[in-house]
Structures are given as C-alpha cells and as structure tokens.
Amino acid sequence: MLRRIFYIIDEALLTVKRHKGLTSISIVIMSLSLLMLAVFLLATDNVLKLVSEAQNEMKMYVYLDDGVSQTQAQDLYQKILQEPEVSEVQFVSKDEAMEDFRQQLGDDSDLLGTLRANPLPNSFLVTPREESKTRDAMVSLAERIQPLPGVEEVRYGREFLDRFAKVLKALYFVNGVVGFIVILSALFIISNAVRLTVISRRKTIEILKLVGATNGYILAPFIIEGAFQAGVAAVLSLGLLWCVAVLSRNVIPDITFFSTQKAAVYLLTCVVIGSIGSGLALRRMLKMR
C-alpha cells in the first residue's frame, strides 16, 4: 500500500518536473479561470455582507397616543415584549426624542427654540430578533402592534423594505445565473487544461497499459497532478484577487477580502474540481484496452 502511494506521488512529481512548460501553461489557464470564479465569489460575499448589515439596522418605532398613562404604557411594553419576533423594547420619552432630534439637527437646532411645546410623542424603539429581521416578519409584527390600545402609529420603513426585498430578489437571481455560468466555464476550462496534459501523455498511457499497469496505477498520478495544478492555480488566483481587491478599494472603500476560513474552503473546492476534472479527462483514455 505504502509502495503504491510512493509510486503515485513519484509519478505525479516526475510529470510536473519533466513537463514544466505544459504544467505552467495549464496552471496559468486554470488560475485565470479560477480568478473569474474568485472575483464572482468575492463580489457575492461583499454584497451579502452589505445586505446583512442593512438588515441589522432594521428597527421599529411604535408611537404612542398623547393621552397614554404610565400604567397603560407599562402594559403596552409588556405586550410588545411578549411578541415572538421581539428581542428588545426600549422606551423613548418625548423629551429624549426631542434631545435626539436636536442633536440630529446640529447647528440648525436653534429652529427648535421657536416651538412652544414638544410636539414629539412618547415611543417604543423595538429591536427584532436576528431571524425576524425580514420584511414579512416586520409586516406581521406591525399588524399585531398597530391595533393595541394607546398605539398611534407603527413605523418601520415599509416602503423601503418593499423596495429592498425586490432588489434582493433580483440580486439573488442575477447572482445565481452568473454564478452558474462562471462555475460551469471554470469546470470546462479546467477539464480542458487537464486534457491537454493527458493528450500529451497519450503514449505514456498506452505503454503503461502494454506493460500491464492496472487502471488505478495509471489514473492515480494524473489525479494527484490535476489536484496539484488546481491547488497552485487556486493560490495564484487568490493572490491575483487580493491585488484586484486592494486596487478596487479606491473605488469601493468598504470592500473586504475573504476570511481565512472561506479562503481555505475555496482552495479545497478548487483542488476537488481539479481532481474531478482530471478524472473526467482520463475516462476516455482508460476505455482503451
């Protein structure tokens, strides 16, 4: 068994060493097509991050009628807190609201001096649970809070959420289509790059068959070689991607690179794609007797 593994590794290394030109061409082709995939994945990753940040901001304001008493407000607080979607409820008094408003206005806060009384209502600031930060959950929560006694109005930016949901839907669709095309073309290019190596070694395969090598012995070094090439190509494409990301910081300052974990998953995936690609490219050759 150990001898077999040594043989396979030896053979794979020998091919890489003896066919440096072909190996490098094949690695360059692979890394460029993987770069395409990597750019796509990074874009998706960043968009998803933006979406989740936007969703984190999701809050609901429950404005109270002017005449609501302390006990009524207390009652309302409990009721809202008991809703399953709600994680936190914070009371914001008229005065606190005015103070916030004054701060928001900044230099223009003088304008507020002309007001005789505070026109702002008391309110609750409702933070939904993580999993309830969706348009549908917000809509149904608002529908349950609105009819409670003492509630004047519920606001959570419904128009914005509607538009946001539509944009997200379109985004996921486009992302899916583009992703499908990109992954397919990467697979295609990689299996062709491997086929290049296989064709160049047709004679070797033929000879190995003539001297009595089993298919396993013929196939395995190629798979290791394909995995190796794809691995190197993946590292190269990550390097290129990093350069692309750094350069595009001038245009999109918030862009973030893959986490170590995601990069590792990406490398592993590429290695798997490489081995499968070589296996596919070899299948036809092995049908020969």
Place this chain on the structure above:
Amino acid sequence: MTEPNPQNPRDERTVIGVYHLTREYGDRQALEDVSFTIANGEFVFMVGPSGAGKSTLLRMIYMDEYPTSGQVVVGPFVSTRMKRRDIPFLRRRVGIVFQDYKLLDDRTVFDNVAICMRITGASPFTIKRRVATLLNDVGLHHKQRQMPQSLSGGEQQRVAIARALVNHPSILLADEPTGNLDPDSAEDILRLLFKINSAGTAVLMATHDHSFVKNFGQRILHLRDGKVLEDHRTGLVGNMGDRLEAVRLERERQRRGDHEIRRRRADELSTRKSD
C-alpha cells in the same frame, strides 16, 4: 512443435494456443481460421509480407483486440472468457517488443525497465537487483542513467527487450523488432533473442524479411493474406557465425543486386562445408 490441441487448451507445455482464429474488420478478413500452438521454450519466426496479418495476430495474443471467432489461450487466460480487469495481469506474463521500441522518453533507461516492476508492487530492493541484472544481460548496464533519446536504435531496442523480460514472462512477443535497425544492430538483437530463448523463454518474432531468418533452423510460421501458408522448421546452415554472415551477405545482395557477392557467399559456404 506441438499439435494444436483444443481439447486441452491448458496443456502445461503450451504457452500460446491459437484455435481457428478469424478476425474481420467490416468486410475485410484480416485473419482466417488460424491455428497453431507454441510450446514452452520454443522459438518461432512468424514471416509474411506486410498486411499478412502478423501484427493483428500478435494483438490478439496480448489481447489488445479479440477474435471475431475462434480462441486464443495464453497460460490461464482465454480470450473468450477475458474480463477487462484481467488484461493487465495477462500483459505481465507476456513480454512485448515493438519496431518503434515504445520507450518512455521522460525517464532514464533504468526507470523505463523499473516501472514495469513498480506497477506490480515489487520492493525497491528486488527492483534494483532485477533491473541491474537485466541491463547487464543486454549490455547496457553502463548507460542506465541515460535518457532513451541519447541511445542508438539498437540500444533502445535492447532496453525494450530488458523491459519486456523484467517480470519473467513465459513468452516474448516481438513485432518486427529489427525493422528500424541497421543490419549490424539487427543481428545483435537477433542474437540477444536467441540468448533469451536458450535461457528458457519462448519467443515469437514477427518479421516481413524471410531471407533474414531462414537459415537459423527455427520453426517458421508463414502467414499470407491472413492464413497460415506453411508451418515448418528450417534446416541449419553452418554455425551461428556463418548464419549471421549469410544474413549479412543476403541483405547486401538485396540492396545492391550484386552478383559478385552472391558468388562469393556460395564459394565461402562451399569451402567451409568441405572443411
């Protein structure tokens, strides 16, 4: 020479049994009802013009192709019951040598021979010893670190022969092994094949050149248009040196059509016989 014996294809003395073998490619019949057996340790020349079906017949024996009808038996392997996964194990019992050597040009002479043992899972020590012995036998021990391209044609063919022998095959198949070689190298290869045969390995050598092989007293299988025309043993003429000399002169005669040489050969042979 053993008679074909289809009743007992596993006859221990038989290395190869070919029974009523026919091979068709579409309308064309490449081989037609061919039968013969080769015994352990036998040396057989298969002679016939190109297109007579020699290579096809050899391919049937190492089971690169199967007969349209009939049967080929090689040791325990029977063509009609062959599974694809058994083929590698058949190939290890049959050494094959080609006109174009078929060496791997991305590795050394040593590795070209060694790879056939590595794929059987032999230990590195066994491999090293066996390959060294064989390269010594074919006279290329000193060139084991070189690449095949740096060797002459004759040397490359000797590497191919060493490779074919490495797993102790019971028979060596040679398809025009001297076809690409100059007369001197061709002679060396033939000598080597005789030497291998005298050590016990059966040899089946295909060649289109009848004049080259007719004086060695070996069994000759004449193939023409896919049929066995004749299966006979030739008479020995003189000793090995004379025979090879005769071959050399014959070739020269063919090349130049020189009558002078033909006369000289006749004179030489008659003087030696009278000694």
